[in-house]
Ligand code: ADP
């Protein structure tokens with residue numbers, strides 16, 4: 001008997017080459033292999049006589065080979081092998097393209113089981129490249145429900161099938177981790193059966209049952225993990241805030257808060273008076289005014305004698321928050337400091353000194369805040385802006401700088417309910433579902449290259465009216481180099497050949513922090529008319545005078561991302577526009593982009609995006625902080641998610657949070673899942 005931790009190379013037929021291919025799929029051990037689940041199945045159980053085969057309906061049949069296979073070399077790179085087979089009902093011509101070696105194994109006079117799809121017309125019927133095996137062999141490609149695995153270059157489905165089959169024959173699948181009472185109550189297939197059935201189902205129904213079980217398990221593990229964390233936090237203590245007076249704060253605000261902002265602040269204030277650490281998400285569409293909510297909470301924190309830290313994902317954003325928060329709070333006597341990586345060593349040292357001795361009360365910064373040399377006198381509140389952009393490591397590193405500080409995360413990405421349930425299962429949520437008054441929706445258009453002259457004229461017109469424009473260029477996939485060049489070249493072209501009379505500025509991710517700030521600063525100060533940028537401006541940037549955004553190659557962006565980008569305009573009083581330029585002719589792509597022209601509702605757009613692209617890509621790669629699920633798909637397994645969540649809550653209520661021996665396997669699985677996801681959790 002082999003062990004789950006044994007390398008795949010102990011399997012017959014898995015040498016160094018195969019091992020490398022498996023490694024490309026992150027499969028190293030037998031356990032990895034057994035946990036490499038099929039993405040689909042082909043029902044090859046149906047056997048019919050040749051005479052009853054139907055065109056375009058794949059099926060299995062038994063037949064005898066009627067002649068020796070003959071291969072014709074048609075031209076370079078094209079061999080055709082033909083052979084005729086027959087059963088009691090009919091004859092059938094088989095055709096194989098470039099499969100000489102395989103096809104010529106068919107022996108005249110012998111019987112095989114075939115699986116294939118009949119094609120044909122009035123000229124007659126034939127079948128192209130069927131799979132076949134001897135009737136007395138173990139069914140691999142015929143007479144079964146065939147699992148279809150995710151593959152990689154060079155690795156065939158058949159070799160994965162064989163490897164998995166072997167692995168399951170020589171070692172036991174992973175042990176059961178779900179509590180017996182859960183299995184019973186939710187009528188869940190036991191683990192052992194599920195692992196066999198997902199790889200070697202007797203029927204499609206069985207495959208489905210196995211899949212359900214494994215999805216349930218993933219969701220259960222995940223939500224049990226969240227529930228454990230929530231429970232652990234509930235017993236933590238932190239001094240309750242007592243001074244909740246916001247009168248002075250309100251008196252310096254240049255506007256009245258929206259109802260939604262008010263409500264969020266009240267919800268947060270209630271958390272802060274409880275004496276347990278807060279963990280709350282403020283979610284609001286672009287422009288809904290999250291910064292003011294953060295400011296209010298930071299102010300309360302300082303009024304209660306503790307420090308607040310606001311972490312922004314980019315230097316530009318940190319700068320901007322620093323500017324607006326100090327404008328607002330300095331008159332109220334709050335010491336606001338900035339700490340970013342691009343500051344000079346001396347500046348950083350000075351600021352860190354103030355953070356350590358407590359003179360700095362509200363500290364705005366980038367991940368420089370979490371570096372080891374930053375020590376807080378008494379960190380009471382951590383605010384993470386645009387939280388999905390942070391590695392969770394950074395967020396929790398910042399939290400660990402205080403003694404269980406309150407945590408407030410702010411996200412502009414409207415998260416569909418399904419995802420919110422998962423990502424923030426352990427967070428309380430406040431929603432800013434109201435924009436400040438006077439905002440007009442941004443008019444959005446989708447145009448092709450033929451509109452170039454009109455686009456240029458429109459840019460000129462906006463600038464002539466005293467406004468500014470963004471031109472966004474996509475990240476080119478092959479790497480940053482190209483991306484950089486795209487924005488750079490385009491800026492150059494615009495300046496030299498299109499708008500010699502306008503002031504064109506350039507901003508991209510490869511620029512140094514100080515340089516970026518300088519560009520951004522001068523654009524904000526209206527010293528440039530057009531800012532050509534990559535998606536570095538996606539988050540948070542606030543220049544109310546910008547009224548037009550042109551997105552080049554818009555089809556390269558995700559819908560939610562475009563929505564974020566579009567949020568950069570329409571922030572002042574003037575009517576604003578967004579022009580999506582795309583040469584793409586794919587009707588689906590165009591439909592997707594048109595959806596964006598029709599609505600400015602971030603939630604609707606996010607739902608659409610999620611349905612189209614799946615959660616993995618939803619926030620851009622690896623930024624989602626979402627767990628990596630192996631079987632479960634968030635868009636279609638909502639029902640199972642709900643059940644699993646319910647089950648996990650019941651389980652924790654019954655067990656408490658104590659570490660019982662029975663829950664050991666489950667706990668280690670929870671740890672594994674969260675490690676794989678780089679932990680979404682605080
Ligand atoms: P978010 O971070 O949610 O995208 P911001 O906090 O950057 O939004 O706010 C967007 C703009 O709206 C800012 O210029 C801000 O000063 C302004 N703003 C915020 N709250 C209000 C309000 N209640 N009334 C009017 N303007 C507001």
Ligand code: MG
Pocket residue numbers: 290291385412540
């Ligand atoms: Mg913001």
